[in-house]
Amino acid sequence: MNIRYIHNALAATCFALAAVAGLASCSETNDDENEFADWQNKNETYFNNLYSSASSQGLKVIRNWSFNDGVATHNFDNIVVEVLKSGTGSGSPLYTDSVRVHYQGRLLPSKTYTQGLVFDQSWSGEFNPQTAKPSTRLVSQNVDGFATALMNMHIGDHWLVYIPYQLGYGTTGSSSGGIPGYSTLVFDITLDSYFRPDATVPGAQAKAGRWITE
Known part of the structure; x- marks a missing residue:
């Protein structure tokens, strides 16, 4: 890929x-x-237009997790989300949690990749929710935009997430994924479950705790 x-x-x-x-x-x-000719301009224009029209399209705008109660002053301080399916789980993962997720990451359409280059995904072949095994990952080890989405999802949520390059791989991109700089990332994410460490047990970050599945 x-x-x-x-x-x-x-x-x-x-x-x-x-x-x-x-x-x-x-x-x-x-x-x-x-x-990826004129890539920076294409990606900035696309995300700015998406952000500006989010309300009229029924999309959610979510401020980057690191702002906490601060004010997001730029479009790129946010991610834009299309809710494909709402889950029934209560609560959301924290930055210190681990998650099990199904995901696929794409770039915007380019000359060869008319549907957008798929640079990473958690399944092989066609996605089958009955047989696909979710990926287990720490929330904190994802780019800011992906982490922000996870920290606002409930179990069973299926979202299409648009991440500006400032909350993704920045101006340099990622050579391991073939992602050029200035890339808006488009992630299809389904949250399966999350692991909450037991903070009362010393050194328990990775061992003690429980998986929350509903």
């Missing part, structure tokens, strides 16, 4: 051909630049 970058051998061949034929250059990043 990662974006393919030109291998060193191909780059060396390209350089040699350029030297022989008098070509200007052959860059390892040309394909990537063409795939």
Whole structure:
């Protein structure tokens, strides 16, 4: 699912051909630049438009978790959520909790990936809720936008979450996921359950506690 970058051998061949034929250059990043041309502008415009029209489209705007009771002063201080299904669970995960989630992460549509590049997901093949095994992860180990969504979800919630790059992988992106800088992240997330550590037991963060499933 990662974006393919030109291998060193191909780059060396390209350089040699350029030297022989008098070509200007052959860059390892040309394909990537063409795939995500004008990427910052596209992503900023898309998220700003989505944020501005959220109320009229019945979408939720949720302030980044780190603001607590502070005031979010920019559009990118928030995530935008489309609720696909409301769960029945009570309570929500805390930043110090672990969660079990089904998720898929995409980028906005690009030249080759007309539905958006899928850079990560918790299942293989077609999603089947009866057989798919949720991913177990710490809330605190996710990018801010993903963590913010989790901390506002109830068990059984199924959300489509739009995360501005400022609350995602920033201006540099993530090479391991093939995510270029300035990428708005679109996550399909279903919260299965969460683990609440027992704070009364010393050193219990990862061992003592209980999984909350309803």
